[in-house]
Amino acid sequence: MTVTVRFAPSPTGRIHIGNARTALFNWLFAMNNKGRYIQRFDDTDIARSTQEFADSILYDLHWLGIFPDVTEYQSRRVEIYDAAVERLKAARVLYACYETPEELDLRRKVRRTRGLPPVYGREALTLTPEQVAEYESDGRRPHWRFLLPNFTSDPLQPERTEVHWNDLVRGEETVDLASLSDPVLVREDGTYLYTLPSVVDDIEMGVTHVIRGDDHVTNTGVQIALFQALGAEPPVFGHHNLLTTVSGEGLSKRTGALSIESLREDGIEPMAVASLAVLVGTSENVAAAHDLNELAGHFDPAATSKSAAKFDPDELFVLNRTLIHQMSFEEARDRLIVLGISGDKAEPFWLAVRGNIDRLSDAVAWWRILSDGPQEQAEFSGEDRDFLHQAFDLLPEEPWNGSVWKDWTGKIKEATGRKGKPLFMPLRLALTGRTSGPELSDLLPLMGREGTLARRP
Template sequence: MTVFVRFAPSPTGYLHIGNLRPALFNWLFAQRRGGRFLLRYDDTDRERSKTEYAEAIAEDLAWIGIRPDAVARQSDRLSHYDAAADLLRDSGALYPCYETAEELERMRKRRMGRGLPPVYGREALRLTAEDRLRLEAEGLRPHWRFRLPNFASDPLKPERTDVHWDDVVRGRQTVDLASLSDPVLIREDGTYLYTFCSVVDDGEMGITHVLRGDDHVTNTGVQIAIFEALGHAVPAFGHFNLLTTIDGEGLSKRTGALSLRSLRDDGLEPMAVASLAVLTGLSGSIEAMSDLTALEARLDFNHVSASSSKFDPAELHRLNAELVHAMPYAAVSDRLRDLGVPDDRAEEFWMAVRRNCERVRDAEAWRDIVFGAAIEKPPLKEDDLAFAREAFDLLPECPWDAGTWKLWTERLKAATGRKGRALFMPLRLALTGLEHGPELADLLPLIGPERAAGRRP
């Protein structure tokens, strides 16, 4: 059996790091097993679904490194849902209901007052054909519920009916269908709910594994019943913990919180984002993985926490810095060119400054310091000023190379008796205008004799 998984986002906003978690869990699962990955847009919400969001989802996934083997849109499959709904109606498993939201709330409270579970009591099954005609003549349009198979012979007398599955992540799971309301699959306006469309798509497309957040565990019991009612093979299910912020708040596409687009615009590397999305809530430390193959090796569903995974967005910057500090020149050459770093010194420059960059674009500031005609310099103390002027009078002869800094400082030690910070700091301030930065032995040849001489205090 070839593994076939899917990621089914709604194109109603930009993907955030919480959405990326199920996308990556599915992608990495398929990659490890030589399987296939489907990007399926849940775009049946006609008002909120936007083409620009669908395009953004594809772009964001590509930025991370996820390239689907197939793409589908639920809006193209309405005829499939119509046929499946007709099949369920004909079997009696899908029945019309006419209660308003207010009536349902009153019914729920009455059941709770009688000590009964607050589930739908299937009152609509008592309606006759004449009752339905009368209600529709009054202007009511039905919504349609799926009758759960939780009874022996009389649907008005539900009894405990356990649905079991061996969850890929959580192990053996059980849901009692008698504890649930019959789910609404079709709204009053005739549009289909995600629960129904998802089952039809998964069954008809041959999805083998449904891997998703643990907020769907109870829903899985319902969906297994719908799979069986439609005659489809039931896929394997796996439910993993959801990402929340460190204060326990969930993430929402509507707020734009930590969207992949905003993280990319902020200069973060895709593997910093991917590493945090996957490794939060897994055993072991959260480290910056170099690529998706390395991340795949770390993903073990047996080590996924059972509780929500709280993450600190500040961790993204730590992970990003780890990646940038180890990034080879070949990986950033194009970006350095875009930043205006001279091609003939770009590799030498990057190797000198990368450990002082949290983002690749931070190299722009070092470009100005190294190659700029002038820099802002803080005033030196009187004794440091005199020392620095003497030091610049003793600059080594050309050509300059990796040994020039040592030659210069040894010369200054002999001439002035200064050493350590007293020697290095005035020179760093004069050459770069900063108290901290890359090794001056690496920067000095890049600054060069002419620019260095021009920075004499």
Template sequence: MSPVVRFAPSPTGRIHIGNARTALFNWLYARSRGGAFLLRFDDTDAERSRPEFAEAIAADLRWLGIAPDRVERQSDRLAVYEAAAGRLRAKGVLYPCYETAEELDRQRRRQRLRGLPPVYDRRALALSEAERDALEAEGRRPHWRFLLPNFAEDPTAPRRTEIGWTDLFRGEQGIDIASMSDPVLVRADGSFTYTLPSVVDDIDLGITHVIRGDDHVTNTGAQIALFRALGAEPPVFGHHNLLQASSGEALSKRNAALSLASLRAAGIEPLAVAAFATLIGTAEAIRPVGSLDELAALFAPEKVNKAPARFALEELEALNARLVATLPYEAVAERLADLGIGGGAAFWLAVRGNLQRVADARRWWEIATGAVEPAVAEADRAFLAEAAALLPPEPWDASTWSVWTGRLKAATGRKGRALFMPLRLALTGLSSGPELAALLPFVGRPNTLARLCGSSSPPAG
């Protein structure tokens, strides 16, 4: 059966490259197996969720090349979650609790002092109806916990109960659900926590594989139990390693510099982001790719390391430069025109190997066609005067450079660096850059003569 996967961001901010890693793992897994990719906005947090963030996330995914087969919003499905909660209450596995946050914190502190794990002790199950009525008369409203199936007959006597699964990335995994508190599914204000809507959606939308970061591993045992309590077979789970900042800290939406929007604004190519986010921390070497389909052929869960992967912006920028050097003219023609860069494919092919970003081509266009401050050493002035005298007439093409330098070598006896470096410094003002054979026709004869003579611009007329 073809996989159905989902990427489920909360629209409370812009997504960063770590979020992109999860989205890409899902997309590539489905893409390589003829499956479907769903974008689900987990927007039940009415206070923090914003439509503009949802729109921005969708735009970021489009920029990466990810096109969802379906889009869902949890805010449209609240009645479905209410119905599921009702079924759980009817089965007796969703029960009301009345402790305040402060009371729960005190309970946990007492348990730690006694050397016990800070797990909820299910005391709310012992409340009589009259006691619950009295608490509600005080103004307390219950939050609702899911009763984990970790006991034989008495819920207040949990015993070791391991729920296991075969993880796509981590192999055989197991969680002892007696070591954890019954999760809260419904808050006292009636809103839902992440767990119930997520499980209900995965059931209703036919999700076959849940691929997410390994910070969710400990949640999986309780979620599998909830799937079964709702009468559904759990999907296949896969928990991949996370991206960390170079300092070792977790990536966060608060770090705007690593958002996809910021990387795009900085001129990073979407395929560079996709390749880096996918291949870092795997058995594959980080390298440029020509398409997401090519990347899909490289991706496999078993190639992903278990240890966290460290993200370094300079490594992404280096990959971006390698990718830009491979881009065909057709892929950048519109952007070059918007930047006021002419020269067509010949100019792009001449300079692309010397760019960090596509927009950097603007600098070389200005060097080729605009004013440049030549770097002329006093010791090279006679040589440059000889070079000016031997400059071929126009029209110029790709062979002009070799014809010119061949004559100059024969006339002056210079060769190698002694021949080429003074010419490069005079023509571009820089000691490195694109091959001058390709760049020279765009500089043109008037500009070349002026720069050989130490002028920053061609003579008027």
């Protein structure tokens, strides 16, 4: 058996870090089991789903390093769902209901006042042919519910019926089908809700493991029953904890909170996003993995906590700095070229500045300082200005090598008596316009003697 997983978002917005967590859990599980990854778009909500959002989701996943084996769209598979509906009707487990939303709401309120759970009472099963004809003549169109197998002989007398499964993440799980309403599978207009297409596709596509957020735990009991009604063996399920903001709020595609697109535009590295998305809320230490292969070695679904995990962007920036500081020139080269950083000086420049930047794009400011001098001129006291005039008079002749900074500052110390911060800070300000940054011993050879003299106050 080939392990087969799927990530199945609705293309109704841009995915956020929480969606990426689900995609990465599936991708890493497939990697560790030499399996297949299906990208499936649950786009049966025609009004809100767009190809633009689907394309943006694929782009975000590719940026993270996820490349599906196949991409599917539910809107192109309606005939398969139609056939499944006919099978369920023939088996008498899909029945027509004519209640309006207002009528259903009233019934729920009545049940609550009687101390009963607010589940659907299956009143539609008692409709006579005359009542159905009257509804039809009034222009009502039915929605269709799946009859849950939670009774012995009389569906109007449901009884406790437990569905059990060994969850990849949460361990043994149980759902009582008697505590649930029969789910609507088909709307009045003939379109499908999430449950039916999802189950039919998992069967048709040979999905062996379904890994998703723990907000679907209750749905799983219903879906296992639907798998069995369609004569299929249910897949293995795993439900990971959800990510929230630091304040505990849920993430949403509609609000764009922590979207992958916004993190990318903010200069965050994909492996910073992937590392935090996967490891936060698990027993693993949150550390920056160099690539998805390394991250897969730290991935264990069972190590995930059952409680929600808070996503702190500050942790993301820490991971991002770590990745930038460790990034080789070979990894950075092409991206630096796009930023206008190239030539013989590009590699030593990158090695000099990478330890002092938070994002790769921050290198541009240092490249400009190296090429054009300080972007903002520092203000010096008269004493420091005199010191700098004397210091620049002592600048060694070329050729220069890696020891030129040490040689120069040695002469300055001997001539002026200054040392420590009073010596180094005026020089740093004159050369870079900044109070901190890369080692001047690394930058000075890149500036050259002529470029250095041009910075003389």
